[in-house]
Each structure stands twice: as C-alpha cells, then as structure tokens.
Amino acid sequence: KQEVTQIPAALSVPEGENLVLNCSFTDSAIYNLQWFRQDPGKGLTSLLLIQSSQREQTSGRLNASLDKSSGRSTLYIAASQPGDSATYLCCYGQNFVFGPGTRLSVLP
Amino acid sequence: NAGVTQTPKFRILKIGQSMTLQCTQDMNHNYMYWYRQDPGMGLKLIYYSVGAGITDKGEVPNGYNVSRSTTEDFPLRLELAAPSQTSVYFCASSEGGGQPQHFGDGTRLSIL
Numbered sequence: 001k002q003e004v005t006q007i008p009a010a011l012s013v014p015e016g017e018n019l020v021l022n023c024s025f026t027d028s029a030i031y032n033l034q035w036f037r038q039d040p041g042k043g044l045t046s047l048l049l050i051q052s053s054q055r056e057q058t059s060g061r062l063n064a065s066l067d068k069s070s071g072r073s074t075l076y077i078a079a080s081q082p083g084d085s086a087t088y089l090c091c092y093g094q095n096f097v098f099g100p101g102t103r104l105s106v107l108p
Numbered sequence: 109n110a111g112v113t114q115t116p117k118f119r120i121l122k123i124g125q126s127m128t129l130q131c132t133q134d135m136n137h138n139y140m141y142w143y144r145q146d147p148g149m150g151l152k153l154i155y156y157s158v159g160a161g162i163t164d165k166g167e168v169p170n171g172y173n174v175s176r177s178t179t180e181d182f183p184l185r186l187e188l189a190a191p192s193q194t195s196v197y198f199c200a201s202s203e204g205g206g207q208p209q210h211f212g213d214g215t216r217l218s219i220l
Contacts, residue, residue: 004150032206043112043198043211044151051206089150095167096141096209098150 002027006099014107021075021102023090031093033066033073037086080106110134114199114212121189121219129184129215131199139202140182144195189219
C-alpha cells in the first residue's frame with residue numbers, strides 16, 4: 001500500500017529564512033508528484049507538479065525536486081514571508097495519496 | 109471563472125440520514141475527484157472520474173456513491189450517514205491525469 005509521509009509535521013521560522021520541506025513515499029513506480037498549500041478553512045492550491053519524467057520544477061521562490069530512486073521529494077522555499085504561512089501537502093501515486101502535511105508558520 | 113464550486117459549505121446530519129454533496133466545475137475538465145480530510149490528516153481519495161459516464165473507486169469508497177452524467181457535475185451521495193463519515197469533503201478537477209488539480213473550498217459535514 002502506498003504511503004506518503006512528511007517531515008517535519010510543523011515548522012516555525014523567522015521571516016527571510018530559506019527552508020526545506022520533505023516528502024517521502026513508499027511506491028517507487030513512476031508517477032507525478034504534486035505540492036499543494038492549504039490555508040485554514042480553505043481548499044488546496046496547487047503549487048508545483050513534477051511530471052514523472054522530470055526531476056524538478058520552479059515557480060518564483062519555490063523549487064520542488066523529485067528523486068524516485070530514493071522515494072523523496074523536497075520543497076524549497078526561499079526568503080520566506082509571513083504570507084507563506086499555511087499547511088503544505090504533497091501528493092503522489094496512482095490513487096493520489098496525500099501526506100499529512102507540514103504546518104508552516106513564518107514569523108514577522 | 110468560478111472554478112470548482114461545492115455546496116453546501118456546512119451540514120449536520122443525523123445517523124442514518126442521506127444526502128448529496130454537490131460539485132460543479134466550469135473549466136471543462138475531464139477528470140474529477142472526491143476526497144475526505146480528517147483532522148490532522150492528509151486527504152484520502154473516495155472516488156474519481158475520468159469523464160462523463162465513467163467513475164472508479166479510490167482508497168476509501170465504502171459508504172459513498174457517485175455519478176457523472178455531465179462533464180461539469182460530480183455529486184457524491186451518502187446513503188446511510190454514520191459518525192465515521194464526519195469529515196471535510198473536497199472536490200477537485202483536472203484537465204488530465206497528469207495535470208494540476210483544482211480544488212473547491214470543501215463541505216464540512218458532521219454526523220451526530
């Protein structure tokens with residue numbers, strides 16, 4: 001059964017720091033991986049989608065990498081801002097298995 | 109464009125009652141999905157559809173039914189509500205299986 005885990009479960013950083021969120025999955029089959037952010041009481045917003053044939057994607061201050069051989073993906077956020085505060089979830093696999101999320105707080 | 113619209117936003121049901129959660133999208137997406145999210149957990153796929161008339165089970169389909177008669181609409185039906193179905197339900201759509209998913213704002217359902 002596909003499992004997706006995320007570390008850390010929660011993270012609090014001062015504004016301006018660079019940070020890395022981690023996502024691990026057990027199924028090494030070739031699927032896409034997607035990162036989302038979720039604001040309290042809201043739905044999910046897609047941030048980056050890494051196709052199975054790609055190794056990374058970038059959008060603004062966000063960079064996501066995918067290493068299928070090790071079953072890992074990382075989301076790198078540069079120069080964090082208070083507006084980045086949210087829960088970040090990764091999603092992988094044929095049945096779109098989600099990790100439990102990392103709750104990020106960026107302090108002014 | 110409205111994107112993905114879910115109704116209602118909140119609902120309280122009694123055990124054994126039935127209801128339909130509505131989902132509609134105006135992006136002409138082929139793929140649509142239903143997820144549930146329990147507190148502190150990631151989302152779990154209930155059902156998905158790759159086009160009108162085609163539906164398939166996800167990870168946790170028991171206790172739910174879906175239909176997809178049009179491209180726009182993908183309602184989720186609870187026939188006999190149980191306390192274990194208390195959750196937040198999200199509908200999503202995507203252009204294809206390998207494309208970004210767009211989510212609605214969710215339906216918060218409590219079963220007492």
